[in-house]
Amino acid sequence: MGSPLILGLVASLFIALGSLGVGWLGPGTNVLSWPIINTLRSNDVAGWVLSIVVILASILLIIAWLKLGVQMRSKPHEAMRRVLVASVVWAIPLICSVPLYTRDMFAYVAQGRLMLAGFNPYNDGISALPGWFNIGVDPMWANAKTPYGPLFLGMEQVIVGAVGTSPITAIALFRMIAVLSVVAMAYYAYRIARLRRLDPTKILWLVAASPLIMFNFIVGGHNDALMMACLVAGVYYALRKHPVVATLLVAAAIGVKPIALLALPVVGIIWAGQNRTLRSTIKYWLATFGISGIVLAVLGYVTNVGFGWIFTLATPGSVSHWYAPVTAVSGTIGGAFNAFGLDGATASEVIRLAALGLMVVFVAWIMLTMRSIDPLMRLALAFAAAVLSSTVIHPWYAAWVIVLFAIAGIKRGLQTHLVVAASIFFASVSIAETMDISDAVQGDVTSQIIRNATISGGAVALIIAYCIHEDLSIGLLWRRIRDAWQKYQLHRAELRAKSAPDFRPVSHQVSSNDHR
Numbered sequence: 250m251g252s253p254l255i256l257g258l259v260a261s262l263f264i265a266l267g268s269l270g271v272g273w274l275g276p277g278t279n280v281l282s283w284p285i286i287n288t289l290r291s292n293d294v295a296g297w298v299l300s301i302v303v304i305l306a307s308i309l310l311i312i313a314w315l316k317l318g319v320q321m322r323s324k325p326h327e328a329m330r331r332v333l334v335a336s337v338v339w340a341i342p343l344i345c346s347v348p349l350y351t352r353d354m355f356a357y358v359a360q361g362r363l364m365l366a367g368f369n370p371y372n373d374g375i376s377a378l379p380g381w382f383n384i385g386v387d388p389m390w391a392n393a394k395t396p397y398g399p400l401f402l403g404m405e406q407v408i409v410g411a412v413g414t415s416p417i418t419a420i421a422l423f424r425m426i427a428v429l430s431v432v433a434m435a436y437y438a439y440r441i442a443r444l445r446r447l448d449p450t451k452i453l454w455l456v457a458a459s460p461l462i463m464f465n466f467i468v469g470g471h472n473d474a475l476m477m478a479c480l481v482a483g484v485y486y487a488l489r490k491h492p493v494v495a496t497l498l499v500a501a502a503i504g505v506k507p508i509a510l511l512a513l514p515v516v517g518i519i520w521a522g523q524n525r526t527l528r529s530t531i532k533y534w535l536a537t538f539g540i541s542g543i544v545l546a547v548l549g550y551v552t553n554v555g556f557g558w559i560f561t562l563a564t565p566g567s568v569s570h571w572y573a574p575v576t577a578v579s580g581t582i583g584g585a586f587n588a589f590g591l592d593g594a595t596a597s598e599v600i601r602l603a604a605l606g607l608m609v610v611f612v613a614w615i616m617l618t619m620r621s622i623d624p625l626m627r628l629a630l631a632f633a634a635a636v637l638s639s640t641v642i643h644p645w646y647a648a649w650v651i652v653l654f655a656i657a658g659i660k661r662g663l664q665t666h667l668v669v670a671a672s673i674f675f676a677s678v679s680i681a682e683t684m685d686i687s688d689a690v691q692g693d694v695t696s697q698i699i700r701n702a703t704i705s706g707g708a709v710a711l712i713i714a715y716c717i718h719e720d721l722s723i724g725l726l727w728r729r730i731r732d733a734w735q736k737y738q739l740h741r742a743e744l745r746a747k748s749a750p751d752f753r754p755v756s757h758q759v760s761s762n763d764h765r
Contacts, residue, residue, distance in 0.1 A: 256313040257335055261310060264306045264346060265343060267306060268348075269299075273348045276382065297686070308677075318454055332453050344424065349464075351469040351682060355387075355420070356387070358419045359378060361406050361408060365410055369553070370394065398505050399551075400505055401472050406552070427475065428467060430475040431467065433482060434457075434482075461676045464644070465648055473649065475505050476509055477652055492516060517533040573637075583596050611631075632649050633650045663730065670712055677704055
């Protein structure tokens, strides 16, 4: 059990086993009548036990990933092989598990049926379908307009049309798309690492072996995996001086999830080259937006949904998460206003709009500035700003940012520690998602306290253990932040000194008349 490979395999097997009893299944599926499924879901005690099994096994997988990182540094000559083998071995049982951590794949099935029935998911919610609840969709999103792009809507329609009335087969296909997307994302991340002379093993540890990726892309089957695969591939081809291919891939990513729009200006910046000017950059921006616009228009026409995705970009913002900075600030200020008899709701809304405005200004600056900022760092910062300005930060949103920072280049020390801590936190948030257990178990206060205490306690313990192992402390962290800020200030001062005009005294030639 000391081996990260064996530890992670045991964890993955128990997650897959537990998912048979608490993973998500549609109420109308005939899978519920299978003997093993029926036995595991027949009583509340089994549901409670299996929910704890899934939680503990998920925490165990995080531990295995951290141990793999330690082993990776201690045995660098074997690191690449160990990371690749662990990624594959851990993923195989998870591919066979019942959906956990999210019900989004059931929404994909429902939207495919919606498309087949002649509805437009940008205008109609899933509730327009007769019997939608039996598919297994989260009722919270029953009336919501889809936030997905036309390419993915077309894929939903084709897959659901091909499998007929079998949602389980459709979900298996959606998961395989997600798994293949993770493989493609890891492959192109590796190619980018080699191209930019980064540590490919470390990048694959973050992009392929991470439990955050395993939980949300392999088990959860989120279409974000497909978006990120297209995005990372597009960045690679942009760096290899194939801008048209890069633009087409980014357009495909936008066709999956429109947030990928943030990558188009970066492709234009890379296309313009190192000696670019603002004028030449704008020219290439027009080219990238023009090509992608044509592609998206064709996709909208073929799928008969048009550009409706532009007006549904705010759909995920209809909920909020306590750990999102904007939610914390707006909630605190709104509560203070209410305490003094003022309009707290309006104050909270103003804070949210201000955060959105700041994000737009920051993204515009990061794309327009002519400072010597790495294009991939521009992309990672733009995505980070978009996520941090939202009131909702799903774990797979964090996966976008971590993957992009990984391919941009994460230095040893503070940057790595922050990324690892974020991975632990958001992987734990994934575990905290509700499971398909009876209302008696789900709503029982004691069982809720036990589950939440196990998850939060596990996350805190893992982060503390990581800090102890890496010899980190609050004082050391503060000193590293201070040193990093001083280095940044020194770097800026050097840049200013280099760009300052060179004032040299004019030499005066002394003529013979001057001696008279």
